[in-house]
Every structure is written in structure tokens, then in C-alpha cells.
Amino acid sequence: MMQQATIHSHAEQLRLAAQNMLTCPPLRESSTLQGDDRIQLAYAIQQHNIQQQLSQGARIVGRKIGLTSRSVQQQLGVDSPDYGCLFAHMAYADNDEIQIQNLLQPKIEAEIALVLKQDLTHQQHTLADILSATDYAVAALEIVDSRIQNWDISLVDTIADNASCGLFVLGSQPKPLSELDLINCNMQLFENDIPVSHGQGKACLGNPLIAACWLADRMVELGTPLRAGDIVLTGALGPMVPAKAGATYHAIVEGLGQVCIHFTQ
Template sequence: MQKVIDRLAGELLEAERTNVPVAPLTERFENLTVEDAYQIQLAIAKSKTDEGRNVIGKKVGLTSKAMQNMLGVDEPDYGHLFDDMTVKNGETVRIDSMIKPRVEAEIGFVLRDELFQPNVTFLDVLMATDYVVPALEIIDSRIADWKIKLVDTVADNGSSAKVVLSDKKKTIDEVDFRSASMVLFKNEELIATGAGAAALGHPAHAVAWLANKLYEFGIPLKANELILPGALSAAIDVLPGDTVTAEFGALGWVSVHFA
């Protein structure tokens, strides 16, 4: 199985480098498990860090019941965020630097303290958080035509590509997460609305899930890491010329343009 893990990690790395997608892993290797998929993801992460790229955080995916039902799963997944994935608020991203990108709006958590213990709770997350920030995650699948099952997206780093961060920051006590509203626009047209409750009832629950999942692999959530706890609405497709903006009320706004 290690040979298969190494082979598929290499395929996905090459697909990301060349923007040429690969056929779904689950169609070619029906016996791949979620555990195998995480080993593929970890192998990809090791290759990137060996090249000098730095992990700056993690992302949680599949936090909504609708997405879990679509993929036939009962828990979220996660991926790694690297330093070369960050985009400043309002900057332009080239569509041709990815395969078939989509955009999701999230409330990012930046940790003040490390979380590395069993049974991390919602309150542990709130106490460990330095601040929260409006974010857009640009997702992209290295699997052809987004024909993904859970194993495919886990192996493919949670289908993560880039993250756009606002320059507005708020402390935990400045935000009511359960009712925190999000309004998503594409080219000034209202596309979607959402609230913090969309991510497992509260974004901090998604961060706690991640801390506990990573503990199984002996991986901590480190101080200063950025955690994306899951989308507040469905992902939207983008084309060259599109501008996507998410407004989070008092929390602030974040925007990205595509060329």
C-alpha cells in the first residue's frame, strides 16, 4: 500500500504543478480508505515542506450536513494551508494558475496558544484563539471535473488552493458567531448568505473537531496558525473577470478578483 500512497501523492503533486487533473482515485483504487487518503495528503505535505514551503495552518471541509450527505459521510475532513497559498485582500488571482476554482466564504481563526491534547472542546478553542478574520478560501480539485468522493478530496489536501484574508481582525468577545451573518457577492450580485452556525453549529466546534482529529496523527494545532473552519454557504464557480466579495457585518469584508 505504501507504493500506492507514494504514487498517488506524486500524481497529485504533478497535477497541481501542471494544472492537468488526474482521474478520480476512487475509480482506479476502489479499496483506498480514508486513512490511506490522509497518508497521501501527509506525504504531499512532507514533499512541500521538504521543498521549503511552510505550513501556516489548516482548513476544515465538509462541515455542512448538505455537503456530508452529498458525499455520504458523517464527519468533516481537513487539509493543510501553505505560505504560498495566501492572497491579500483585494488582490487579483489568475484563473489559469488553477484547474477549476471555486470560492467559499469563512471566518478564519488565528490561534494564540497551541492545541494538542485529547478531547479538545469548543471552549478550549475559544480560549486558545487570538483573533478571527474574514476569509475567502479558493478551492480547486486536482481530480478531473470535481468527480470526488471523500477519499479523493482528503488525498487532494481537502481540495484547497488559496486563501484570501481580510486586514480586519476581531477578538473572540467582539463577535457573536452563531448569528454572525455573511453575505456573498459576485460582481456586485448577491449570490449567497450564511451564518456562523453553518459550520457545525459554531465555527469553534469545527476547530475543536480538527484539533481532535489531528491529535490522532500526533499533529498539533500550533500557536499563530490560521484555521479555516468551514464554508458558511455553498462554493461558487468563478471565471476571468469575476470579483467575489464577502461581507461579514461588524467583522469586516474580504474580496478577490480573478483574471
């Protein structure tokens, strides 16, 4: 009973922060989120708000993987990624416009997105399973956002806050995986044509397919396997940067072309 009350109160704190466009203090400061089960509780808080959005007509279109950078994992004291939920209303088109005032404290990062053509339902997936189940890959931008004040997040905070998910943009040049070098592909992210971030596919757990494999296993374990048509944001290829009003951002991912978004003032 105590856990349910904790889940509900913290989920409501995050929901109201998003609704009222006012950030909230870090959840980890609560005594009810201490102990060995804090990660389980954080995911339960995330799931509570997912269910609330579903009850209001939202549609799940995939999942995002976070904490795929070894340096960020070390910073938060963890040794595995986390995940969040992608909804249809979070999706923007390549070269679209985003009203920045609808976000709290957005940052932007470039990724490789996979779109599935088969369900992934095994208890333990191989990279071959991911390869055969993927319809195509596209360059993507994730606009991460945090409902936690000043991005002062721990693992508990970001998990509960839907892995700090905001919006996402898919590129317009889908490619089969057979045409790509996902490990060594280069990425450059530009702000108004000025380079602000760069990296390679290997920055994402050594290989974006490893990240996808981890997610597929985790979703089966939870009874919500990845399905045909799902979008998987595999994780950042380079450091994220703050998104600025009036700025245009575009990323070029080797083999996948360009993806672009404009932030209106």
C-alpha cells in the first residue's frame, strides 16, 4: 500500500510539472525512493504515467534507449542503459518546426533509429535477431527534456521521468542495415551550420544493435515485447547540446543522410 502511494504521488509530481510547465525537485530526495528497490519503483512511476497517457488516447509507437554512453553511465553510477516510451504525439517530421516554449529545458542529440518489421519475442535475442527484424534505419534527433529542476538528475530521476524523453524527429532517408556500418559511421550535429557535437556509432554501447538487443530482452521480460512497426531510438552518438529558440539543428549520419529540425521562438 505504501509503495502504491509513493508511485502515485511521484508520478503526479512529474505529470503536473509537465502540465504546468514548471520543473520539480529531484525525486531521489524523497525518503520513500531509497533502498535496493528504488530502480523498480522508478520504473513503476514511469509506467503509471504511461498508463495515464494511454487512458487519454495516446498511442505508443516505440521505445527509446538512454544511458548508452559509458561516460554518462559512470557519471550516474550505473552499468546498464535505461528505457522510455515513445508516443505518436512526440514525433516530428524531418525539417519540421517545434515551438520551444512547449518544452521545459530541452537538449538535442543525434541517434540512429531502427524501425521493425517483425516482433521481437524471444527471451534472449541475438544480433542476428535484431538484423532480421529491422525493416530499415534512419538518422534521428531526440529532443530530450527533463521535468527535474536544472537537469539535476540521478538514475532514479531520469527513469521515473520516462528516461527524460521529450520529442523525436526521424530522417527521410531510410536504409537497410546491410548498407550501413553502424559501428564506424560518423555523426556531426550542427546548430545553425556550426558544428556542436560529433561522434560515431560505437559511442552507443559499442554498437547500436547491442543497445537494441538489450531493449528487446528487457521488453520481453516485462511482458511488453517490441512489435512490428515499432520505432527504436538506440541512443546518442555524441554529446547532447542545449536547444535554443530560433535555432536550426541538423545532424548528418554517415550512410543515413541528414535530419533537420527548427525551433521557433
